Each structure stands twice: as C-alpha cells, then as structure tokens.
Amino acid sequence: MTTYVLVPGAWHGAWVFEPLARGLRRAGHEAYPLSLTxxxxxxxxxxxxxNLDTHIDDVANLLLDEDVRDAVLVGHSYGGMVVTGAADRLPDRVEGLVYVDAPVPEDGQSLWSLVTENERAWYLGGTSANGYASAPLPFFDPRATPHPLASLLQAVRLEGGLERFRAKSYVYAAGWPTPSPFTEVYERLAALPEWRTYSLDSGHNVMRDAPEELLEVLLSHGEPA
Structure with missing residues (x-):
C-alpha cells in the first residue's frame, strides 16, 4: 500500500483531486487530497x-498528524513548489515525488521566477480587490477561489536535493493553448535516468483532461522501469 498526498495548484482545492483519490483508494492505497490554507x-x-511556508506546513503537518512515513507527494502546478518544500522538511517521511505539469524548484527559486510573463499576469489579476489575493481566471471551475499572492512570490528554501528520494516522476501536459512554462523542465528531466517522465495529450488541468492516464502513472510510480 502507498500513501499519496495530493496537492493542488493555485486557486484550486482538494476537490480537483477527489476523483483521482477515489481511484487510488479503489486500488488499495491511501490518498489525502489537500485544500491549502x-x-x-x-x-x-x-x-x-x-505564503509558501504556510502551505509547506500544511503538508508537513499532515504527514506528522497521520504518521505517514512512506508518502508519495503529488503536486500539480504551484503544488510542485509545495511538495518540494515539504519533502525537504521531512525527507524521512517521503518515499517519492510526482510533479504534474509543475515547477521543480531549486533553493532560492519562486514560482514567479520560474514562469513566463503570461502566468505572471494571471497571478496579478484581481489583486486590486484586497491587494493580497489573486483572483481565479474566468475559465476555471466555479469552485476555484482567490489564492494568496505571497505564496506565488516567495522563494523556497531547501537544505538538500531531490537525489535523496528514490522515485521521481514528471507528468507534462502537451496540450497548452499557449507555450508552456514547463517545457524546459520536462525536456531536462527526460534526459536524466533517475526520473520517469510522461507527456500526456492534455491541457494543464491533467486531473480533468487525462484522469485515467494520470491514475495509471501514479499506480506505477516506484515500480521497476
């Protein structure tokens, strides 16, 4: 049995991962989809x-509270920042990482620094309402909510590298309508033997656009290549 912790991207709650979580549970695994603070x-x-530290605390505290010691942390989009920080915080409780069309940051990098001007314009959209929250985009699911801007701007601070974790997978969404900010990440990781990489015919919301393919990736995570 594997324990999956599912961390959504900006503006999205645990609901975006619930169908996938049900599929993992049917296969005999534990699954914890999170709504970040x-x-x-x-x-x-x-x-x-x-901010980002708050969200890293959300994941780290779940691992501690549920006494999880073999977690596979799954981060979609902004969630890649969060799972990287949480794995660094509690490496002895993390077995592997799955990045779903997400950044794979190094120490000192922020999501803001890793995306393009297109995404930065999204992050700043709607902040005039209160100055500290980014409004969801019009084409998002109606359940999407404003996202704390500080979490998108804050740099992650890491003590070690990802080589500490046995199994690492990257899922690339090849169907962005505009150039993807994650193409370079996917191409770089695809050349590294310690990573499993997948390119899916999907938009950025892989959980919605390619749910069966993503479930298959998660169920095979950690198995011998």
Missing part, C-alpha cells in the same frame, strides 16, 4: 500572511 474549503483562512 486560504484556498478551497479553507478560504476563510485567507490573510496577507499566508
């Missing part, structure tokens, strides 16, 4: 002080 079902906690 200030987003989704926890939107009542949105304040100017919510």
């Amino acid at each position: 200030g987003v989704g079902s926890r939107r009542h906690l949105l304040t100017p002080s919510v």
Whole structure:
C-alpha cells in the first residue's frame, strides 16, 4: 500500500483531486487530497500572511498528524513548489515525488521566477480587490477561489536535493493553448535516468483532461522501469 498526498495548484482545492483519490483508494492505497490554507474549503483562512511556508506546513503537518512515513507527494502546478518544500522538511517521511505539469524548484527559486510573463499576469489579476489575493481566471471551475499572492512570490528554501528520494516522476501536459512554462523542465528531466517522465495529450488541468492516464502513472510510480 502507498500513501499519496495530493496537492493542488493555485486557486484550486482538494476537490480537483477527489476523483483521482477515489481511484487510488479503489486500488488499495491511501490518498489525502489537500485544500491549502486560504484556498478551497479553507478560504476563510485567507490573510496577507499566508505564503509558501504556510502551505509547506500544511503538508508537513499532515504527514506528522497521520504518521505517514512512506508518502508519495503529488503536486500539480504551484503544488510542485509545495511538495518540494515539504519533502525537504521531512525527507524521512517521503518515499517519492510526482510533479504534474509543475515547477521543480531549486533553493532560492519562486514560482514567479520560474514562469513566463503570461502566468505572471494571471497571478496579478484581481489583486486590486484586497491587494493580497489573486483572483481565479474566468475559465476555471466555479469552485476555484482567490489564492494568496505571497505564496506565488516567495522563494523556497531547501537544505538538500531531490537525489535523496528514490522515485521521481514528471507528468507534462502537451496540450497548452499557449507555450508552456514547463517545457524546459520536462525536456531536462527526460534526459536524466533517475526520473520517469510522461507527456500526456492534455491541457494543464491533467486531473480533468487525462484522469485515467494520470491514475495509471501514479499506480506505477516506484515500480521497476
């Protein structure tokens, strides 16, 4: 049995991962889809002080509270920042990492520094309402909620590298309507033997556009190549 912790991207709550979580549970695994502080079902906690460290705490505290010691952390989009920080915080409780069309940051990098001007314009959209939250885009699911801007700007601080983790997978969404900010990440990791990489015919919301393919990737994570 594997324990999966599913971390959504900006503006999205645990609901975006719920169908995938049900598939993992049917296969006999544990699955914890998260709503990060200030987003989704926890939107009542949105304040100017919510940042990337807050969201890393969300994942780290789940691992501690549930006494998880063999976690596969799955991060979609912004969630890649969060799972990287959480794995660095508690490496002895993490077995592997799956990045779903997400950044794979190094120490000192922020999501803001890793995307293009197109995404930066998204992040700044709607911040005039209160100055500290990025409004969801019009084409998002109606359940999407404002996202704390500080979390998109803050750099991650890491003590070690990803070589500490046995199994690492990257899922690339090849169907972006505009140039993807994650193409370079996918191509770089595809050349490394310690990574498993997948290119799916999907838009950025892989959980919605390619759910069966993503489930198959997660179920095969960690198996011998």
